[in-house]
Amino acid sequence: MADINTVSSPRENSGNIVIIGANEFQYPLIMKAKEMGFKTHVFAWAAGDVGESAADVFHPVSIVEKEQILEICREINPVAVVSIGSDLAAITVQYLAERLGLNCNTAECVEVSTNKYSMRKALSAGGVRCPGFVRIQRGEDPGRCGELEFPVIVKPTDRSGSRGITRLESPHGLADALEVAWQNSFEHTAIVEEYIEGPEYSCECISFAGEHRFLQITKKYTTGDPHYIETAQLEPADLSEEETERVKKEVFRALDALGITDGASHSEFKMDCDREPRIIEIGARMGGDCIGSDLVMLSTGYDFVRMVIEVALGKPPRFEKTGTPAAAAIRFVFDEHDLDILGRLEREHPEAIWRKSEISDVRTGNVVDSSSRHGFYIVTADSRDRVMQLAELRSE
Numbered sequence: 001m002a003d004i005n006t007v008s009s010p011r012e013n014s015g016n017i018v019i020i021g022a023n024e025f026q027y028p029l030i031m032k033a034k035e036m037g038f039k040t041h042v043f044a045w046a047a048g049d050v051g052e053s054a055a056d057v058f059h060p061v062s063i064v065e066k067e068q069i070l071e072i073c074r075e076i077n078p079v080a081v082v083s084i085g086s087d088l089a090a091i092t093v094q095y096l097a098e099r100l101g102l103n104c105n106t107a108e109c110v111e112v113s114t115n116k117y118s119m120r121k122a123l124s125a126g127g128v129r130c131p132g133f134v135r136i137q138r139g140e141d142p143g144r145c146g147e148l149e150f151p152v153i154v155k156p157t158d159r160s161g162s163r164g165i166t167r168l169e170s171p172h173g174l175a176d177a178l179e180v181a182w183q184n185s186f187e188h189t190a191i192v193e194e195y196i197e198g199p200e201y202s203c204e205c206i207s208f209a210g211e212h213r214f215l216q217i218t219k220k221y222t223t224g225d226p227h228y229i230e231t232a233q234l235e236p237a238d239l240s241e242e243e244t245e246r247v248k249k250e251v252f253r254a255l256d257a258l259g260i261t262d263g264a265s266h267s268e269f270k271m272d273c274d275r276e277p278r279i280i281e282i283g284a285r286m287g288g289d290c291i292g293s294d295l296v297m298l299s300t301g302y303d304f305v306r307m308v309i310e311v312a313l314g315k316p317p318r319f320e321k322t323g324t325p326a327a328a329a330i331r332f333v334f335d336e337h338d339l340d341i342l343g344r345l346e347r348e349h350p351e352a353i354w355r356k357s358e359i360s361d362v363r364t365g366n367v368v369d370s371s372s373r374h375g376f377y378i379v380t381a382d383s384r385d386r387v388m389q390l391a392e393l394r395s396e
Helices: 024-035 052-053 064-078 088-097 106-115 115-124 140-148 175-183 243-256 291-300 305-312 336-348 383-390
Strands: 016-020 039-043 055-058 080-082 133-137 152-156 166-168 189-195 200-208 211-222 230-235 261-269 277-283 327-332 352-355 376-381
Touching: 016 024, 016 064, 016 088, 016 211, 024 052, 024 291, 024 305, 039 064, 039 189, 039 277, 052 055, 052 277, 055 088, 064 088, 080 088, 080 211, 080 305, 106 243, 106 277, 115 189, 115 243, 140 175, 140 243, 152 175, 166 175, 175 189, 200 243, 200 291, 200 305, 211 243, 211 291, 230 291, 230 383, 243 261, 243 277, 261 291, 261 305, 291 305, 291 327, 291 352, 291 376, 327 336, 327 383, 336 352, 336 376, 376 383
Parallel strands: 016 039, 016 080, 039 055
Antiparallel strands: 133 189, 152 166, 152 189, 200 211, 200 261, 211 230, 230 327, 261 277, 327 376, 352 376
């Protein structure tokens, strides 16, 4: 198991750092910034999230209120603006950082990496292997979907977290699927794209001044048809060294096509029937679901969260291992079965539990997207096979 808990970064920095978002997934970022010596100013809608009490200063301002946050930032004069794992927060981070003269990606980069239609156009123009696609705005004739081969995936152009996603085997049900996507889209627009068969993965990278560095590949587990909500994430993945090199080459090409130059990136892809990577979508941010904040550190020894802060400060990220690489997985709580696995781990293998969230009553409602999952727990061990056994994850 990675001996991460015993390693701490020296308090070598000072000044104010602005963090956008206060939920459970932002908590490691808040604590890392404090550990590094910064005074943390956290902005989010007041909802009783863990980041509100963890912050040195909590500002109860919604993360979409960019102008209001900017006014406060001009007063506190931060040395960096950061967030992890959220497309919505990434938009605000870029807006603030650019106006405060801090290091960040361009506004165009953030626009194409948070809008699935703009992303598809940019990736296609850059020669990146990705699915065929059609954009359908509310009220528009969906007839152009006939250009695509079924099955297809219908989803909002500007949302994440598995919101509003439907898989269709034929045009039957298209109108209903489009309505679901439109309702979940801020701009009331859907993208319909060809479904790529094959196992799902993501590639985690850090970039600085246009140079990309590979960190890890994550194996993704989902509920499958029709909504594809993530049930677990596993690192390291089961790809060969040769396959990993092909993934890195394709991902780096995609990052260049999107103009991602600085900060974390999370590239979702599938390995098709020829074992070639097909890019699904990319976020100019760290992966959510504790992928960047926990799994990368546990499986590689690299402090990904610290790297994100360093790049936001305008400094090259330091590739120093803070622990012994192991293997790790996060499993999300959907039902009693997931709780049974956690209970067994707590009784028989408590040393394998890295951390767990608060877990809500599984009887309170069905899981319809990532935000309605009931909680999570992270399992770590000295090998991928052992983690899979402990977390009861299937092989593919």
